Amino acid sequence: MRLAFVTSNPGKVEEAKKYLEPLGIEVYQLRFEYPEIQADTLEEVAEYGVMWLAERIKEPFFLDDSGLFVDALRGFPGVYSAYVYRTLGYQGILKLLEGETNRRAHFKSVIACWVGELHLFTGTVEGEITTEPRGRFGFGFDPVFKPHGFDKTFAEMTTEEKNRISHRGRALEAFAQWLRENL
Numbered sequence: 001m002r003l004a005f006v007t008s009n010p011g012k013v014e015e016a017k018k019y020l021e022p023l024g025i026e027v028y029q030l031r032f033e034y035p036e037i038q039a040d041t042l043e044e045v046a047e048y049g050v051m052w053l054a055e056r057i058k059e060p061f062f063l064d065d066s067g068l069f070v071d072a073l074r075g076f077p078g079v080y081s082a083y084v085y086r087t088l089g090y091q092g093i094l095k096l097l098e099g100e101t102n103r104r105a106h107f108k109s110v111i112a113c114w115v116g117e118l119h120l121f122t123g124t125v126e127g128e129i130t131t132e133p134r135g136r137f138g139f140g141f142d143p144v145f146k147p148h149g150f151d152k153t154f155a156e157m158t159t160e161e162k163n164r165i166s167h168r169g170r171a172l173e174a175f176a177q178w179l180r181e182n183l
């Protein structure tokens with residue numbers, strides 16, 4: 001079976017391959033711009049994107065929508081993470097949290113798959129926002145996110161280390177499990 005991953009991020013495709021190729025699924029990147037609506041949850045954003053794409057793409061596909069949710073900011077940037085990263089960067093988050101002692105945050109990822117019907121898979125990872133950036137791997141908010149139980153930020157971990165515990169890794173794991181049971 002071939003499954004298109006609708007994304008502009010080749011790094012995400014590499015991650016997905018690690019989970020899905022062992023099942024005999026060929027994952028390939030499909031660059032296809034789709035509308036990301038303003039909504040309260042990642043699930044709504046992902047679902048709208050999939051339904052819009054389902055009218056335009058004939059083969060089975062999936063996409064991923066993720067975000068960083070900071071407790072002291074009542075979940076901000078959340079569904080606005082991509083925009084906030086583009087405009088303020090992780091430095092903006094550090095600035096907003098200056099002097100704040102509650103640094104808890106989580107990443108969440110929603111994978112939405114279209115195989116003639118819609119299926120959603122989610123994954124989260126709890127952690128905290130550091131007071132300064134550390135590490136040079138990864139992307140986005142990785143340098144300022146330290147998962148619980150680890151001394152390193154995501155940006156100080158190898159891709160394999162990060163995948164094992166990350167929100168996207170967990171969502172991909174749930175997706176792979178479903179594929180194993182339903183293919």
Ligand code: IMP
Binds near residue numbers: 067068082139140142
């Ligand atoms: P999207 O799912 O590509 O729209 O991701 C939204 C934004 O969340 C990205 O631009 C990143 O800034 C941030 N983000 C999502 N996943 C990660 C991650 O694994 N590490 C760091 N930042 C992430």
